[in-house]
Amino acid sequence: MDIAVSYHESLTKLQALDWPQDGPFDRLEWFGLLGPVLAAMAERGDERVLLPLRREHDHLASLTYWFSFSWRPLGRSQALLTALARDLRRQAGRIVLAPVPGEDGSADALEQAFHKAGWLVFRSACDENHVLPVEGRSFAEYWAARPGKMRTTLKRKARKVEVKILTRFDEAAWADYQAVYAQSWKPREERADILEAFARAEGAAGRIRLGLAYAAGEPVAAQFWTVEGSTAYIHKLAHIEAAKPLSAGTTLSAAL
Structure with missing residues:
Protein backbone atom coordinates (compact mmCIF):
# COMPACT_ATOMS: atom_id res chain seq x y z
CA MET A 1 0.00 0.00 0.00
CA ALA A 117 15.56 10.85 3.43
CA GLY A 118 18.64 12.71 2.20
CA TRP A 119 18.83 15.59 4.66
CA LEU A 120 22.09 16.81 6.17
CA VAL A 121 21.31 16.42 9.86
CA PHE A 122 22.92 18.32 12.74
CA ARG A 123 21.99 17.25 16.27
CA SER A 124 22.87 19.04 19.49
CA ALA A 125 21.55 19.33 23.04
CA CYS A 126 19.36 22.40 23.52
CA ASP A 127 17.90 21.68 26.95
CA GLU A 128 17.62 19.02 29.61
CA ASN A 129 14.56 17.33 31.07
CA HIS A 130 14.99 16.26 34.68
CA VAL A 131 13.16 12.98 35.20
CA LEU A 132 12.74 11.32 38.60
CA PRO A 133 11.55 7.69 38.37
CA VAL A 134 9.27 6.87 41.31
CA GLU A 135 10.21 3.18 41.20
CA GLY A 136 7.32 2.14 43.40
CA ARG A 137 8.33 4.31 46.35
CA SER A 138 5.86 6.10 48.59
CA PHE A 139 6.53 9.76 49.29
CA ALA A 140 7.55 8.85 52.84
CA GLU A 141 10.20 6.47 51.47
CA TYR A 142 11.44 9.08 49.01
CA TRP A 143 11.53 11.81 51.66
CA ALA A 144 13.42 9.63 54.14
CA ALA A 145 16.29 9.49 51.64
CA ARG A 146 16.53 13.29 51.24
CA PRO A 147 19.38 15.21 52.90
CA GLY A 148 18.88 15.79 56.59
CA LYS A 149 19.12 19.57 56.19
CA MET A 150 16.22 19.58 53.74
CA ARG A 151 14.06 17.42 55.99
CA THR A 152 14.84 19.60 58.99
CA THR A 153 14.00 22.75 57.03
CA LEU A 154 10.59 21.39 56.10
CA LYS A 155 9.88 20.30 59.65
CA ARG A 156 10.75 23.77 61.01
CA LYS A 157 9.14 25.88 58.30
CA ALA A 158 6.03 23.93 57.27
CA ARG A 159 3.82 25.53 59.93
CA LYS A 160 4.76 29.04 58.81
CA VAL A 161 2.63 28.84 55.65
CA GLU A 162 -0.81 27.59 54.69
CA VAL A 163 -0.89 25.35 51.61
CA LYS A 164 -3.74 24.91 49.16
CA ILE A 165 -3.77 22.41 46.28
CA LEU A 166 -6.47 22.69 43.65
CA THR A 167 -7.43 20.00 41.13
CA ARG A 168 -9.58 22.32 39.05
CA PHE A 169 -9.05 25.74 37.51
CA ASP A 170 -10.07 28.55 39.84
CA GLU A 171 -10.07 32.24 38.89
CA ALA A 172 -9.03 33.53 42.32
CA ALA A 173 -6.29 30.92 42.70
CA TRP A 174 -4.94 31.72 39.24
CA ALA A 175 -4.87 35.42 40.15
CA ASP A 176 -2.80 34.49 43.22
CA TYR A 177 -0.46 32.44 41.03
CA GLN A 178 0.00 35.43 38.72
CA ALA A 179 0.64 37.74 41.67
CA VAL A 180 3.40 35.46 42.97
CA TYR A 181 4.95 35.10 39.54
CA ALA A 182 4.95 38.88 39.01
CA GLN A 183 6.89 39.38 42.25
CA SER A 184 9.33 36.52 41.71
CA TRP A 185 12.71 36.35 40.00
CA LYS A 186 11.10 34.92 36.86
CA PRO A 187 10.90 36.99 33.64
CA ARG A 188 7.51 38.22 32.50
CA GLU A 189 5.46 35.73 30.48
CA GLU A 190 5.42 36.81 26.83
CA ARG A 191 2.13 34.99 26.13
CA ALA A 192 0.46 34.52 29.48
CA ASP A 193 -2.80 33.86 27.62
CA ILE A 194 -1.42 30.58 26.24
CA LEU A 195 -0.41 29.39 29.70
CA GLU A 196 -3.81 30.31 31.12
CA ALA A 197 -5.67 28.59 28.28
CA PHE A 198 -3.54 25.49 28.87
CA ALA A 199 -4.26 25.61 32.61
CA ARG A 200 -8.00 25.93 31.99
CA ALA A 201 -7.98 22.94 29.65
CA GLU A 202 -5.97 20.83 32.09
CA GLY A 203 -8.33 21.86 34.88
CA ALA A 204 -11.38 20.85 32.87
CA ALA A 205 -9.78 17.46 32.24
CA GLY A 206 -8.95 16.96 35.94
CA ARG A 207 -5.20 16.91 35.35
CA ILE A 208 -4.21 20.22 36.96
CA ARG A 209 -2.51 20.47 40.35
CA LEU A 210 -2.25 24.16 41.26
CA GLY A 211 -0.39 24.63 44.53
CA LEU A 212 -0.31 27.87 46.51
CA ALA A 213 1.37 28.76 49.79
CA TYR A 214 0.10 31.67 51.90
CA ALA A 215 1.72 33.59 54.75
CA ALA A 216 -0.48 35.93 56.79
CA GLY A 217 -3.16 35.45 54.15
CA GLU A 218 -0.97 36.58 51.25
CA PRO A 219 0.25 34.25 48.46
CA VAL A 220 4.04 33.80 48.67
CA ALA A 221 4.72 30.70 46.53
CA ALA A 222 3.00 29.00 43.62
CA GLN A 223 3.50 25.86 41.55
CA PHE A 224 1.63 24.64 38.48
CA TRP A 225 1.74 20.88 37.93
CA THR A 226 -0.29 18.46 35.85
CA VAL A 227 -0.69 14.72 36.42
CA GLU A 228 -1.24 12.39 33.49
CA GLY A 229 -1.02 8.63 33.46
CA SER A 230 1.77 7.77 35.88
CA THR A 231 3.69 11.03 35.44
CA ALA A 232 3.56 14.37 37.24
CA TYR A 233 4.77 17.31 35.14
CA ILE A 234 6.08 20.44 36.88
CA HIS A 235 5.37 23.34 34.53
CA LYS A 236 5.88 26.42 36.67
CA LEU A 237 7.20 27.30 40.10
CA ALA A 238 7.87 30.65 41.71
CA HIS A 239 8.09 32.36 45.06
CA ILE A 240 8.23 35.95 46.25
CA GLU A 241 11.82 36.88 46.99
CA ALA A 242 10.91 38.73 50.19
CA ALA A 243 9.36 35.52 51.54
CA LYS A 244 12.37 33.34 50.77
CA PRO A 245 13.24 32.82 54.48
CA LEU A 246 9.92 30.96 54.88
CA SER A 247 11.05 28.18 52.50
CA ALA A 248 7.50 28.17 51.17
CA GLY A 249 8.62 26.59 47.91
CA THR A 250 10.04 23.56 49.73
CA THR A 251 6.86 23.19 51.77
CA LEU A 252 4.72 23.48 48.66
CA SER A 253 6.79 20.95 46.69
CA ALA A 254 6.52 18.44 49.53
CA ALA A 255 2.76 18.92 49.75
CA LEU A 256 2.31 18.45 46.03
Whole structure:
Protein backbone atom coordinates (compact mmCIF):
# COMPACT_ATOMS: atom_id res chain seq x y z
CA MET A 1 0.00 0.00 0.00
CA ASP A 2 1.34 3.42 -0.96
CA ILE A 3 2.16 6.09 1.61
CA ALA A 4 0.13 9.31 1.25
CA VAL A 5 1.60 12.62 2.43
CA SER A 6 -0.56 15.69 3.06
CA TYR A 7 -0.21 19.14 4.61
CA HIS A 8 -2.83 20.91 6.71
CA GLU A 9 -3.11 24.51 7.90
CA SER A 10 -5.99 23.61 10.21
CA LEU A 11 -6.18 20.89 12.85
CA THR A 12 -9.96 20.59 12.74
CA LYS A 13 -10.20 17.55 10.46
CA LEU A 14 -7.20 15.87 12.08
CA GLN A 15 -8.82 15.93 15.53
CA ALA A 16 -11.24 13.21 14.46
CA LEU A 17 -8.33 10.79 13.99
CA ASP A 18 -6.82 8.63 16.73
CA TRP A 19 -3.47 10.09 17.83
CA PRO A 20 -1.08 8.96 20.58
CA GLN A 21 -1.26 11.28 23.59
CA ASP A 22 1.71 10.41 25.74
CA GLY A 23 1.91 13.75 27.53
CA PRO A 24 0.59 17.31 27.76
CA PHE A 25 2.48 18.50 24.69
CA ASP A 26 1.31 15.68 22.39
CA ARG A 27 -2.34 16.71 22.06
CA LEU A 28 -3.76 18.51 19.04
CA GLU A 29 -5.63 20.78 21.47
CA TRP A 30 -2.24 21.98 22.73
CA PHE A 31 -0.97 22.72 19.24
CA GLY A 32 -4.22 24.56 18.54
CA LEU A 33 -3.29 27.13 21.19
CA LEU A 34 -0.02 28.04 19.49
CA GLY A 35 -1.11 29.85 16.37
CA PRO A 36 -0.61 29.14 12.65
CA VAL A 37 0.26 25.52 11.98
CA LEU A 38 1.58 23.44 9.12
CA ALA A 39 0.67 19.88 10.04
CA ALA A 40 2.62 17.43 7.89
CA MET A 41 1.07 13.96 7.83
CA ALA A 42 2.03 10.64 6.29
CA GLU A 43 -0.46 7.77 6.34
CA ARG A 44 -0.81 4.23 5.09
CA GLY A 45 -3.92 2.28 5.95
CA ASP A 46 -4.63 2.80 9.65
CA GLU A 47 -1.08 3.99 10.36
CA ARG A 48 -0.17 7.67 10.41
CA VAL A 49 2.55 10.04 11.58
CA LEU A 50 2.09 13.76 12.13
CA LEU A 51 4.68 16.52 12.50
CA PRO A 52 3.13 19.75 13.86
CA LEU A 53 5.24 22.52 12.31
CA ARG A 54 5.20 26.26 11.76
CA ARG A 55 6.52 28.34 8.91
CA GLU A 56 9.33 30.74 9.76
CA HIS A 57 10.56 33.35 7.28
CA ASP A 58 13.23 31.08 5.75
CA HIS A 59 12.59 27.62 7.20
CA LEU A 60 10.18 25.29 8.95
CA ALA A 61 10.29 24.72 12.71
CA SER A 62 8.54 22.61 15.31
CA LEU A 63 5.34 24.14 16.65
CA THR A 64 6.17 24.77 20.31
CA TYR A 65 5.87 27.29 23.11
CA TRP A 66 8.86 28.23 25.21
CA PHE A 67 7.85 26.19 28.27
CA SER A 68 7.16 23.01 26.25
CA PHE A 69 9.08 20.09 27.76
CA SER A 70 9.17 18.31 24.46
CA TRP A 71 8.17 18.17 20.81
CA ARG A 72 8.05 14.86 18.97
CA PRO A 73 6.26 13.13 16.11
CA LEU A 74 2.74 11.92 16.75
CA GLY A 75 2.88 8.31 15.61
CA ARG A 76 5.63 5.71 15.71
CA SER A 77 6.07 4.28 12.22
CA GLN A 78 9.66 4.79 11.13
CA ALA A 79 8.74 4.09 7.50
CA LEU A 80 6.08 6.81 7.52
CA LEU A 81 8.40 9.23 9.29
CA THR A 82 11.07 8.67 6.65
CA ALA A 83 8.57 9.17 3.83
CA LEU A 84 7.40 12.39 5.44
CA ALA A 85 10.96 13.64 5.86
CA ARG A 86 11.61 12.91 2.19
CA ASP A 87 8.51 14.80 1.05
CA LEU A 88 9.35 17.78 3.27
CA ARG A 89 12.31 18.50 1.01
CA ARG A 90 9.73 20.01 -1.35
CA GLN A 91 8.52 22.35 1.40
CA ALA A 92 11.73 23.81 2.82
CA GLY A 93 15.49 23.69 2.59
CA ARG A 94 15.95 23.81 6.35
CA ILE A 95 13.93 22.48 9.29
CA VAL A 96 14.65 23.13 12.97
CA LEU A 97 13.09 20.65 15.40
CA ALA A 98 13.34 21.26 19.15
CA PRO A 99 13.08 20.37 21.97
CA VAL A 100 13.06 16.72 20.95
CA PRO A 101 13.40 14.28 23.88
CA GLY A 102 16.19 11.75 23.77
CA GLU A 103 15.00 9.61 26.65
CA ASP A 104 12.12 8.08 24.67
CA GLY A 105 13.98 7.54 21.39
CA SER A 106 12.32 10.44 19.53
CA ALA A 107 15.59 12.21 18.75
CA ASP A 108 17.12 9.02 17.34
CA ALA A 109 14.03 8.29 15.24
CA LEU A 110 13.97 11.77 13.70
CA GLU A 111 17.70 11.83 13.06
CA GLN A 112 17.59 8.46 11.32
CA ALA A 113 14.51 9.33 9.26
CA PHE A 114 15.80 12.66 7.99
CA HIS A 115 19.25 11.26 7.30
CA LYS A 116 17.77 8.37 5.32
CA ALA A 117 15.56 10.85 3.43
CA GLY A 118 18.64 12.71 2.20
CA TRP A 119 18.83 15.59 4.66
CA LEU A 120 22.09 16.81 6.17
CA VAL A 121 21.31 16.42 9.86
CA PHE A 122 22.92 18.32 12.74
CA ARG A 123 21.99 17.25 16.27
CA SER A 124 22.87 19.04 19.49
CA ALA A 125 21.55 19.33 23.04
CA CYS A 126 19.36 22.40 23.52
CA ASP A 127 17.90 21.68 26.95
CA GLU A 128 17.62 19.02 29.61
CA ASN A 129 14.56 17.33 31.07
CA HIS A 130 14.99 16.26 34.68
CA VAL A 131 13.16 12.98 35.20
CA LEU A 132 12.74 11.32 38.60
CA PRO A 133 11.55 7.69 38.37
CA VAL A 134 9.27 6.87 41.31
CA GLU A 135 10.21 3.18 41.20
CA GLY A 136 7.32 2.14 43.40
CA ARG A 137 8.33 4.31 46.35
CA SER A 138 5.86 6.10 48.59
CA PHE A 139 6.53 9.76 49.29
CA ALA A 140 7.55 8.85 52.84
CA GLU A 141 10.20 6.47 51.47
CA TYR A 142 11.44 9.08 49.01
CA TRP A 143 11.53 11.81 51.66
CA ALA A 144 13.42 9.63 54.14
CA ALA A 145 16.29 9.49 51.64
CA ARG A 146 16.53 13.29 51.24
CA PRO A 147 19.38 15.21 52.90
CA GLY A 148 18.88 15.79 56.59
CA LYS A 149 19.12 19.57 56.19
CA MET A 150 16.22 19.58 53.74
CA ARG A 151 14.06 17.42 55.99
CA THR A 152 14.84 19.60 58.99
CA THR A 153 14.00 22.75 57.03
CA LEU A 154 10.59 21.39 56.10
CA LYS A 155 9.88 20.30 59.65
CA ARG A 156 10.75 23.77 61.01
CA LYS A 157 9.14 25.88 58.30
CA ALA A 158 6.03 23.93 57.27
CA ARG A 159 3.82 25.53 59.93
CA LYS A 160 4.76 29.04 58.81
CA VAL A 161 2.63 28.84 55.65
CA GLU A 162 -0.81 27.59 54.69
CA VAL A 163 -0.89 25.35 51.61
CA LYS A 164 -3.74 24.91 49.16
CA ILE A 165 -3.77 22.41 46.28
CA LEU A 166 -6.47 22.69 43.65
CA THR A 167 -7.43 20.00 41.13
CA ARG A 168 -9.58 22.32 39.05
CA PHE A 169 -9.05 25.74 37.51
CA ASP A 170 -10.07 28.55 39.84
CA GLU A 171 -10.07 32.24 38.89
CA ALA A 172 -9.03 33.53 42.32
CA ALA A 173 -6.29 30.92 42.70
CA TRP A 174 -4.94 31.72 39.24
CA ALA A 175 -4.87 35.42 40.15
CA ASP A 176 -2.80 34.49 43.22
CA TYR A 177 -0.46 32.44 41.03
CA GLN A 178 0.00 35.43 38.72
CA ALA A 179 0.64 37.74 41.67
CA VAL A 180 3.40 35.46 42.97
CA TYR A 181 4.95 35.10 39.54
CA ALA A 182 4.95 38.88 39.01
CA GLN A 183 6.89 39.38 42.25
CA SER A 184 9.33 36.52 41.71
CA TRP A 185 12.71 36.35 40.00
CA LYS A 186 11.10 34.92 36.86
CA PRO A 187 10.90 36.99 33.64
CA ARG A 188 7.51 38.22 32.50
CA GLU A 189 5.46 35.73 30.48
CA GLU A 190 5.42 36.81 26.83
CA ARG A 191 2.13 34.99 26.13
CA ALA A 192 0.46 34.52 29.48
CA ASP A 193 -2.80 33.86 27.62
CA ILE A 194 -1.42 30.58 26.24
CA LEU A 195 -0.41 29.39 29.70
CA GLU A 196 -3.81 30.31 31.12
CA ALA A 197 -5.67 28.59 28.28
CA PHE A 198 -3.54 25.49 28.87
CA ALA A 199 -4.26 25.61 32.61
CA ARG A 200 -8.00 25.93 31.99
CA ALA A 201 -7.98 22.94 29.65
CA GLU A 202 -5.97 20.83 32.09
CA GLY A 203 -8.33 21.86 34.88
CA ALA A 204 -11.38 20.85 32.87
CA ALA A 205 -9.78 17.46 32.24
CA GLY A 206 -8.95 16.96 35.94
CA ARG A 207 -5.20 16.91 35.35
CA ILE A 208 -4.21 20.22 36.96
CA ARG A 209 -2.51 20.47 40.35
CA LEU A 210 -2.25 24.16 41.26
CA GLY A 211 -0.39 24.63 44.53
CA LEU A 212 -0.31 27.87 46.51
CA ALA A 213 1.37 28.76 49.79
CA TYR A 214 0.10 31.67 51.90
CA ALA A 215 1.72 33.59 54.75
CA ALA A 216 -0.48 35.93 56.79
CA GLY A 217 -3.16 35.45 54.15
CA GLU A 218 -0.97 36.58 51.25
CA PRO A 219 0.25 34.25 48.46
CA VAL A 220 4.04 33.80 48.67
CA ALA A 221 4.72 30.70 46.53
CA ALA A 222 3.00 29.00 43.62
CA GLN A 223 3.50 25.86 41.55
CA PHE A 224 1.63 24.64 38.48
CA TRP A 225 1.74 20.88 37.93
CA THR A 226 -0.29 18.46 35.85
CA VAL A 227 -0.69 14.72 36.42
CA GLU A 228 -1.24 12.39 33.49
CA GLY A 229 -1.02 8.63 33.46
CA SER A 230 1.77 7.77 35.88
CA THR A 231 3.69 11.03 35.44
CA ALA A 232 3.56 14.37 37.24
CA TYR A 233 4.77 17.31 35.14
CA ILE A 234 6.08 20.44 36.88
CA HIS A 235 5.37 23.34 34.53
CA LYS A 236 5.88 26.42 36.67
CA LEU A 237 7.20 27.30 40.10
CA ALA A 238 7.87 30.65 41.71
CA HIS A 239 8.09 32.36 45.06
CA ILE A 240 8.23 35.95 46.25
CA GLU A 241 11.82 36.88 46.99
CA ALA A 242 10.91 38.73 50.19
CA ALA A 243 9.36 35.52 51.54
CA LYS A 244 12.37 33.34 50.77
CA PRO A 245 13.24 32.82 54.48
CA LEU A 246 9.92 30.96 54.88
CA SER A 247 11.05 28.18 52.50
CA ALA A 248 7.50 28.17 51.17
CA GLY A 249 8.62 26.59 47.91
CA THR A 250 10.04 23.56 49.73
CA THR A 251 6.86 23.19 51.77
CA LEU A 252 4.72 23.48 48.66
CA SER A 253 6.79 20.95 46.69
CA ALA A 254 6.52 18.44 49.53
CA ALA A 255 2.76 18.92 49.75
CA LEU A 256 2.31 18.45 46.03
